[in-house]
Amino acid sequence: MTKMALFAEQQVRADLARLLLAAVEASGRTRCDIARDAQIHKDALRRVLAGERSASLGEALRILAASGVAPHAHLLLFLVSSGDHAIAWLQSDLAQFFEDFSGELPSALERVLGNQVHDVKPRWAKGTAHRVARLLSDHIDELERKDALLGDVFAGVEGGHRG
Structure with missing residues (x-):
């Protein structure tokens, strides 16, 4: 049985923000460049990375892709294991x-x-x-x-x- 507390909006938002922030920081690219490539306003990106705003599924995929990581793998890892695996495997052959x-x-x-x-x-x-x-x-x-x-x-x- 799945523990519903794991899906509390604030916790999911914070965990996803950690993953997205780690991807952005590991990319070596500026946040403005990532926001432009992800087709998201730079202020919205800032709020997503701070955990103040939830990213849509499309936004999360685009932010990960703009950060140069395998977007589907990292979101899937985030969903099925933990944000820690998704972060640890950033920019690795294992993620690809x-x-x-x-x-x-x-x-x-x-x-x-x-x-x-x-x-x-x-x-x-x-x-x-x-x-x-x-x-x-x-x-x-x-x-x-x-x-x-x-x-x-x-x-x-x-x-x-x-x-």
């Missing part, structure tokens, strides 16, 4: 991976599961998330082994490529 992964997941599930998509149980989510993370870790390890092997092969050839 998460954006691409979460965008591809629904169609991949439908394509791979077919009619079984309706048999999926919510209780499987946590274990599946851990399994996907382990699979990704194994994939990274395999790529590192292949890179090391290729490095050894090329290091053994005097002068590199011969042609």
Whole structure:
């Protein structure tokens, strides 16, 4: 059961303001430039970043995009985990991976599961998330082994490529 206190307007506004402020500050861009690119008045941006005004969904996405971060990934992280994850992953390859992964997941599930998509149980989510993370870790390890092997092969050839 979801605790409704987590959705108190002031708390959500403050948490979203923290995320947006961190994105703006990490961007290295001026607030005026971000406001212009996000198509939001500079005073409205100031109030959003201060937590005095709630950002609409579109405004939040535009502010994140103007800040140079993966907007959908950060809002999704903000919604499903915590503002802390969204802030910690700002401007990282992991955030871009998460954006691409979460965008591809629904169609991949439908394509791979077919009619079984309706048999999926919510209780499987946590274990599946851990399994996907382990699979990704194994994939990274395999790529590192292949890179090391290729490095050894090329290091053994005097002068590199011969042609």
